[in-house]
Amino acid sequence: xxxxxxxxxxxxxxxxATASEWERALYARDLAPVPALLVNPLFRTRxxxxxxxxxxxxxxxxMKMAGRHRIPVTPRAGASTVYFDSxxxxxxxxxxxxxxxxxxxxxEAAMSVKVKAATTWGELEEFLNRRGLASKSMPSSxxxxxxxxxxxxxxxxxxxxxxxxxxxxxxxIEVVLPDGSIQRVTRETAPALDWFVSSEGTLGIITEVxxxxxxxxxxxxxxxxAPDADKMRAVMEILIQAPLVPYNLHFSDQxxxxxxxxLGFSPAQMETGCLLGIDYEGTEAELKQAQEMxxxxxxxxxxxxxxxxxxxxxxxxxxxxxxxxxRGGPSVLGGEIWxxxxxxxxxxxxxxxxxxxYALPLISYGHVVTPEYATVMTMFYADETKIIQYIVNLSxxxxxxxxGYRHQGHPYGVGLWNTPYLRxxxxxxxxxxxxxxxxxxxxSGIMNPGKVYRSPLMLNPFNFALAMNVLAGVRRVLGKGW
Amino acid sequence: xxxxxxxxxTTLEREALICGRCGxxxxxxxxxxxxxxxxxxxxxxxxxxxxxxxxxxxxxLTEEFVKRLSQCTLCGxxxxxxxxxxxxxxxxxxxxRRIADMGKEPKAYAAIRDNLLANRxxxxxxxxxxxxxxxxxxxxxxxxxxxxxxxxxxxxxxxAFFPQAAQIPLAVAEILTGAGVDFTTMGGEExxxxxxxISAGFVRDSEQFIRHNVEQIKKLQIHTxxxxxxxxxxxWKYDSSQALQGYELEVLHTTEYLARLIKxxxxxxxxxxxxxxYHDPCDLGRNSGIFTAPREIIQAIPGVTLVExxxxxxxxxxxxxxxxxxxxxxxxxxxxxxxxxxxxxASGATILVSACQxxxxxxxxxxxxxxxxxxxxxxxxxxxxxxx
Numbered sequence: 001x002x003x004x005x006x007x008x009x010x011x012x013x014x015x016x017a018t019a020s021e022w023e024r025a026l027y028a029r030d031l032a033p034v035p036a037l038l039v040n041p042l043f044r045t046r047x048x049x050x051x052x053x054x055x056x057x058x059x060x061x062x063m064k065m066a067g068r069h070r071i072p073v074t075p076r077a078g079a080s081t082v083y084f085d086s087x088x089x090x091x092x093x094x095x096x097x098x099x100x101x102x103x104x105x106x107x108e109a110a111m112s113v114k115v116k117a118a119t120t121w122g123e124l125e126e127f128l129n130r131r132g133l134a135s136k137s138m139p140s141s142x143x144x145x146x147x148x149x150x151x152x153x154x155x156x157x158x159x160x161x162x163x164x165x166x167x168x169x170x171x172x173i174e175v176v177l178p179d180g181s182i183q184r185v186t187r188e189t190a191p192a193l194d195w196f197v198s199s200e201g202t203l204g205i206i207t208e209v210x211x212x213x214x215x216x217x218x219x220x221x222x223x224x225x226a227p228d229a230d231k232m233r234a235v236m237e238i239l240i241q242a243p244l245v246p247y248n249l250h251f252s253d254q255x256x257x258x259x260x261x262x263l264g265f266s267p268a269q270m271e272t273g274c275l276l277g278i279d280y281e282g283t284e285a286e287l288k289q290a291q292e293m294x295x296x297x298x299x300x301x302x303x304x305x306x307x308x309x310x311x312x313x314x315x316x317x318x319x320x321x322x323x324x325x326x327r328g329g330p331s332v333l334g335g336e337i338w339x340x341x342x343x344x345x346x347x348x349x350x351x352x353x354x355x356x357x358y359a360l361p362l363i364s365y366g367h368v369v370t371p372e373y374a375t376v377m378t379m380f381y382a383d384e385t386k387i388i389q390y391i392v393n394l395s396x397x398x399x400x401x402x403x404g405y406r407h408q409g410h411p412y413g414v415g416l417w418n419t420p421y422l423r424x425x426x427x428x429x430x431x432x433x434x435x436x437x438x439x440x441x442x443x444s445g446i447m448n449p450g451k452v453y454r455s456p457l458m459l460n461p462f463n464f465a466l467a468m469n470v471l472a473g474v475r476r477v478l479g480k481g482w
Numbered sequence: 483x484x485x486x487x488x489x490x491x492t493t494l495e496r497e498a499l500i501c502g503r504c505g506x507x508x509x510x511x512x513x514x515x516x517x518x519x520x521x522x523x524x525x526x527x528x529x530x531x532x533x534x535x536x537x538x539x540x541x542x543l544t545e546e547f548v549k550r551l552s553q554c555t556l557c558g559x560x561x562x563x564x565x566x567x568x569x570x571x572x573x574x575x576x577x578x579r580r581i582a583d584m585g586k587e588p589k590a591y592a593a594i595r596d597n598l599l600a601n602r603x604x605x606x607x608x609x610x611x612x613x614x615x616x617x618x619x620x621x622x623x624x625x626x627x628x629x630x631x632x633x634x635x636x637x638x639x640x641x642a643f644f645p646q647a648a649q650i651p652l653a654v655a656e657i658l659t660g661a662g663v664d665f666t667t668m669g670g671e672e673x674x675x676x677x678x679x680i681s682a683g684f685v686r687d688s689e690q691f692i693r694h695n696v697e698q699i700k701k702l703q704i705h706t707x708x709x710x711x712x713x714x715x716x717x718w719k720y721d722s723s724q725a726l727q728g729y730e731l732e733v734l735h736t737t738e739y740l741a742r743l744i745k746x747x748x749x750x751x752x753x754x755x756x757x758x759x760y761h762d763p764c765d766l767g768r769n770s771g772i773f774t775a776p777r778e779i780i781q782a783i784p785g786v787t788l789v790e791x792x793x794x795x796x797x798x799x800x801x802x803x804x805x806x807x808x809x810x811x812x813x814x815x816x817x818x819x820x821x822x823x824x825x826x827x828a829s830g831a832t833i834l835v836s837a838c839q840x841x842x843x844x845x846x847x848x849x850x851x852x853x854x855x856x857x858x859x860x861x862x863x864x865x866x867x868x869x870x
Contacts, residue, residue: 018519022546026520026529031503052518080505098518120509130792143563144505323502323565327490330499384499385538 016052032082047094056207064180077118077146083415089450117148134216136163148206156369167197174208178442201448220287221312222278225305229345232274248279249368268311334379336412337404347407359480395471419455420464489569498532507560512818524560556805557764582683590809591682602673605643610670615648631666634704638711640839647839653862661748675714696725710736712766712838737775753785759831762798763838783868791825803844819848
């Protein structure tokens with residue numbers, strides 16, 4: 001971008017804009033620990049300028065200026081994904097949206113709340129809970145993830161099993177389109193709400209979200225230990241099909257249970273088996289019904305053990321802290337897969353085989369988010385300070401995704417790094433439709449470029465698969481004990 | 483992590499690598515909430531620390547990084563949120579120590595150290611004047627150091643030398659006298675607890691202060707020490723254990739001791755019709771685990787209604803006064819105080835009570851600036867008021 005434009009923005013936004021090289025470097029990454037050696041030759045991740053707009057009018061103003069000068073714009077709020085969704089690929093303007101936060105209006109009669117988009121789920125939940133209300137669902141990264149950010153992703157997490165996807169709970173959004181216009185979008189408008197869900201910040205900048213809420217009900221928590229994945233899946237099936245649907249259903253495989261034990265985080269000092277966390281919310285009568293159902297399930301199957309109530313409470317308290325497993329690292333690599341629940345045991349069995357083949361413990365955990373699907377994170381420990389080994393290890397992430405694909409799964413989210421898997425994530429007509437939408441709203445391609453729609457040259461599926469498979473082969477032969 | 487014994491801390495190099503950059507720390511961080519830049523957020527600072535210390539080729543220590551590290555109140559809120567259980571408070575202290583070891587600390591920190599080494603207290607007064615505040619008592623001589631007393635009251639620099647805080651030691655002394663407690667002080671032999679030095683990274687310098695104070699306690703044959711300053715208390719409780727090894731010393735915050743006196747019915751309380759909000763000092767609450775004692779005192783006063791601020795107990799917001807922030811960036815410290823005061827406004831309370839001189843000073847200034855008609859005071863002052 002020209003120095004004139006840059007200076008104009010600096011003058012206009014004062015201490016809410018910076019071109020400091022030192023500060024900008026911190027906006028060139030998200031959670032993904034991808035080495036600079038790989039990133040820097042391929043992408044210009046350091047923005048030219050970072051601006052912190054205070055409202056949608058300021059966002060619109062910047063979008064208009066960016067449109068006039070064809071400057072790429074990357075929106076960023078919690079920056080809590082690992083796909084570089086909120087990281088530039090071609091420099092330009094980075095919009096740090098974190099000032100656009102707070103509650104706009106609560107409508108208790110309609111059981112809905114309107115919030116500014118960069119409000120975190122933690123902040124929203126705190127506001128609602130004080131009023132006897134709660135979010136219907138939220139991401140498992142609620143303390144950092146924002147309401148607008150989760151809408152831009154697939155939006156499945158804690159509470160989705162009972163209340164459906166976040167998309168189903170959203171009534172309207174306010175969005176600043178790439179041309180700088182501000183629109184209120186509902187299911188009836190054109191473009192409609194479904195255009196923006198999972199769009200990962202590529203169609204516009206969401207500045208406000210109107211969503212449904214629920215009454216804050218009492219909860220009851222359970223943790224069950226099953227000897228293996230087959231048994232765990234059987235128990236899951238019973239719980240999913242029962243008349244009373246759990247609010248949250250999450251699981252850990254044997255390797256995850258062992259890793260937690262080794263780190264001293266294990267619930268009730270369990271060292272073996274799979275764990276299933278089950279959380280119900282509802283009336284006292286419903287909770288009583290849940291208790292009876294779980295009691296009956298345990299009584300009917302001696303292989304399944306129920307852990308003490310306080311362990312289950314503790315597990316719920318720790319629901320946002322799966323990342324504590326990283327203490328076994330220091331680094332972790334892995335993939336998150338959208339996987340049919342029925343495939344879970346077979347998927348985990350293949351993961352076990354891969355673990356043996358590469359002499360590498362693979363840890364899996366996840367959430368059942370619809371009656372048919374789960375999000376599964378499979379990860380392994382690595383050390384990013386050993387750069388060559390680390391890069392070779394990155395190839396194993398593809399192997400994890402390949403196993404997911406074999407079991408009718410696909411990566412959960414696209415961003416930049418999952419673009420090689422686009423054809424696994426979307427059917428051709430779906431992808432065609434998404435590209436059409438992109439062209440309609442952002443014909444000059446300034447809105448969060450490089451994400452979602454096409455893989456960049458170096459990440460095209462053929463090149464990517466070839467390189468990763470070669471590296472994985474090297475890893476298999478030379479990498480035992482890395 | 484809240485208290486030191488819970489810490490999973492390994493080394494700075496490893497903890498910086500463990501950080502997952504999830505950003506849970508950001509919402510909790512008062513400095514980030516005021517400044518808003520990624521470099522001001524705990525995860526940003528840890529990212530920079532990783533580049534500096536955890537890589538095979540260490541990064542350059544920049545002035546910007548040193549400045550950002552000094553813009554931290556050491557409140558520990560980020561550690562409570564951390565998804566990878568990093569004891570961030572310890573990490574910040576470790577970083578400040580490394581920077582001080584390189585001689586790259588902010589000028590304000592060097593000034594704190596020079597003054598402490600010269601005067602043995604954080605003021606510019608002679609340390610001999612430690613008991614100047616006691617001149618307002620009926621019998622100031624009674625506070626001169628006395629061996630074998632049941633309790634030693636460690637007054638702390640702020641209470642001893644800053645007139646606006648003098649009401650706190652006066653209240654503590656009057657309550658103890660009223661309750662018939664056999665107590666003494668260390669007089670002019672009380673040195674700064676060492677907390678400002680630890681916070682600035684001068685850990686080795688702090689050790690001589692800790693050793694001196696421990697020697698004085700031993701010399702006076704004291705076995706119960708009480709401190710009204712949350713930071714002094716924290717140093718005595720957690721940082722002095724090595725110097726105290728083999729010596730039996732019960733370390734209590736004044737709120738713990740006063741709550742004990744109330745339970746033992748050594749204090750008679752009159753009715754006080756007030757709505758009181760309690761502000762948890764970070765070094766007493768989140769970083770030392772004391773939440774109940776101050777609340778017990780407030781609730782023991784007939785007629786008093788205790789209300790909680792929006793963020794309380796482990797989640798309490800910092801007053802802005804910790805971590806030597808005031809010495810390097812008073813404006814940011816004041817903006818943080820204003821955030822806390824907003825919660826006070828919403829609480830409907832008429833009195834804001836805390837248990838730390840620094841918190842009281844910060845919040846009093848913020849209330850005056852905002853022209854908020856509330857009284858800010860220490861728990862001991864409220865208690866004395868209730869004793870009539």
